[in-house]
Amino acid sequence: MRLLRIIAAALLVVVAALAGPAPARAGGWATTLLDPLPAKIAPGVAYTIGFWVLQHGSHPFWGENLGEVALLVTDDTGRTVTYQGSRLPEPGHFAAAVVFERAGTWEITSSQGVFGDYPLGKATVPGGFRALPVPPEYADIKIDYTHWKTIRPPGPAPLPKAVPVAAAETTPAPRGGSWGAALIGGAVLVAAAGALILTRRRPRRT
Template sequence: MRRLLFVLSATLVLAAGWLAAPANAGGWAMTYLDPLPDRFQSGTTYTVGFWVLQHGTHPFEGDLGKTGLRLTAADGKVMTFDGTARPEAGHYVTSIAVPEGTWKVEGIQGLFKEHDVGTLTVPGALKVNPPPKDLRGDGKDYWGAIRPPGFPAGGSADRVVAAPASAPASALAPAPVSAPGGKAADEAAGFPPYALLLAGLGGAAVTLAGVRLARRRPLDETPADDKADTITVSG
């Protein structure tokens, strides 16, 4: 019993650490789209470029995992178009062919939670969710001549321009976010902000129960039947 309680306590502690890791690492990203056609028609194939940027400002360092675009119709039909990495950091491309209808568009972002890009009407255009007014970069320039829409060249400015005045509305697709470590960051990482508190309280409760049980049993007491907790499967 003592061993079981110890294992449960250790499991809860490890779970709490695992939940905290995405938030500490900045566990959220945003999907930007390259300029798109003004109008989409059914039965036509379109090549769509997109960028997956951690914190909305820089490419993820390491193996991001699977990327792409997911389209979901009002009746629940889902179409997924896998992304292929381009030479530029954080840049991907895919080809889509979409039937008539209204589709919710999401960016598949590998290790990060899916990003809600906007709504595509076919025949019609993509209505992109409003971008934030601006995002703070780190002053580094991660790209050459080919770069995400609205990002200035040179990397000298610490402010990343989210949407230049001359860019079409379809050029960008980020959604509003809060600063890293805030509520939006925790939710984007895939778990509610109270998850760590519940995990910590659960571990404390199990540990306390184990201590009380150990105090009730005398040190020289031995179980009446050591085989009672043993299950043998023959054959």
């Protein structure tokens, strides 16, 4: 029984290694883009901020009920204020009236209804807004502008340019990490099977 458990565990290792992590784009997800904000943001002033919730980063929501959409503003103490979004005529376009109550650094997050929250960037008050770039796994997605006319989503914030650095001397990692794990699991499986065969062939003592 013990050897059978070892074999079962080895099989699980092999299956997990071959399956690998689930792709980031599986299932429903969305991104949010902000309309241009003022160059200078002051405390205590109401700003109407437009934003676009794009399903799969490229088109408006295709379902029946997106749910409540809002902008979440969090100060440097961790306190969050929710500003509900109002639907605008353009598909996927919303607006929220936002006030940065005092000077400081504020994180802005989009609450995307059924899609969950999406971080947008930080506002320095007084000062300006610094948008986060689109996550690398979404960088190759193009917006399908056929859904809109003159008023349309802006382009996403670009990824920061990579700064070349001197390569450190390291031992190159073997290619195909998941295959390496699979080979290890296979070796364990073979060893366990061999031990089981030897145990069955060993004569019983009388």
